Amino acid sequence: MNDDKLPVKAEEGHGAVEVAEPIADPGIEPHEYRITDIDPKAADRVERQVAAMFGLAGLLALGSCVAYFAIPRYAELAFGPLTGNANNLVLGLCLGLALFLIGAGAIQWAKKLMVDEEISEERHDAHSTTAQKAEITEAFNQGVEESGFTRRKLIRRSLLGAMGLLGLPAIVLLRDLGPLPGRKLYSTIWAQGIRVVNDVTLRPIKPSDLVVGQLVNAAPANLAPLQEESGVEYQNAKAKAAVIVVRIKPSEIRTPAGRENWGIDGILCYSKICTHVGCPISLYEQTTHHVLCPCHQSTFDLADGAKVVFGPAARPLPQLPLAVDSEGYLIAQSDFTEPVGPSFFERG
Template identity: 45%
Template structure:
């Protein structure tokens, strides 16, 4: 540290540079770099071309959204044709992808070519501003609208509105596929009736081998389907019927079962059978934990207690798994006493 008598200022010697820097001199504001005008700022024709490009992209987005809706109708998935399902997914996905991509590219091109690109400095305020400050904010929004051209460039603004509104339509259309809308094909009625009926043999999935009660050991779990399902072909809706009728059967000590009076004869010597269709969103419940007697749905981790009428003990499922009443025939083979007494599958199907 040394004192400069000629100027009356303190100077500090920095070994790295070997220079004496004045402590009293403030750091100079370097300012902003020179602003470089864009082509669209100086050439009205270029600005017009950019505007046409932007609203063309937005209208392409509208067309892509409309195509996604049309693809849903042109390639229906209700006929269960694998080709139609693949085309449905492909063309709807492409339509939605192009709709959103065109909006994104158009918005970026708009900001890069036509919106104001001048640098601005805004002071930060730690407290609520005064009325003058709030009025200044309103003025800032007005200025931003003017500089972006949002209110002035009607073609861009209107095409953007149309693109955003149209981009929602494919999503709304896809809700149509959640369930039939006609009264004859009510989801509740469709899921309340399965192929199980009185005397229907329980068979292994997928071999179709009948199951004797003596073959079911303590702690074992069997994936079960109705015997008559094997007589159906794929064209007869076999997969749909299997999806409703699939069952998981386990055996545990009878004294560990908690059963209400009306359900005491629904099991046989500790053997119980429950629908494999999760009551949350319909995933197959296929993981059995022998020590806790819990069934686990791998999709969203709902857990059901087999020892207590498959009640929900964890996860988002809202009701127990439906139980299939079972018994044995004269030869000791396991058979169903009836169909399920309630709809299988997700609970939202029961909302009319």
């Protein structure tokens, strides 16, 4: 018996096990031509089918836009005991079918028209040499050519048209994000004569209530009535109008030009909303007069116009000009002179 044909034994544990011979590489099976490979009419027929799917997908995408505006927002459809929103149902069907037809057309294109010959290549290291990169580029260009994308104009144009039209519903549906803010981002409910109150007790604040080094979270006195009228309006107004009031030694304050009369005996008031992404801030360090945003560590110097000294915030905290009314309470001279909140809300 030829020793080369004997099973190979390998040690495993306390004994030996037989290791079977590796299976010989069977190679690639002979290529079978499809009807579209040998019959140009069949290929053209499939091309028209694929283009029809892409074209219909584009029409369905347009149909979803039309349905969005044509069907009443609260119209309902009944299917026996089941009911559903007609607008949502038609939108879903149109977009779902459009995506399905694009996928089905791509599959039909790949299975019937693209070159389907199998190839094999040896595995190699992850790092590619210059020659291998050139080979990959050549193979990619060959794949583009064999896909027929450049040659079959009907498929190419219908696919690009369908994909372009599919973007329209996404633009139309942006309307559902809510009404446009208009000028609401530029103003708050602060106004001339509005008292500054503690945001917890809602008690008006006098200068004598604050000591040097103290920071108080505050709100406008006209915020409370909104809570009874509308919860949504109240929350929106509260989010924009929240402020921090701090008292610093006047000798340590560097007042920006034009704000000489915005403070009262070292008492300054700034928006509580970080100008980076809108997080509420109040982490105050008395010795440096810095206030820190807990979200992304933007740091503002309250003794120097709340300018940014660290972090991603792009502009200082807006300052609210203060005055004192006839009864000795802190009041606002006006609304903020610039938009509060994240910097992308600012429009100059």
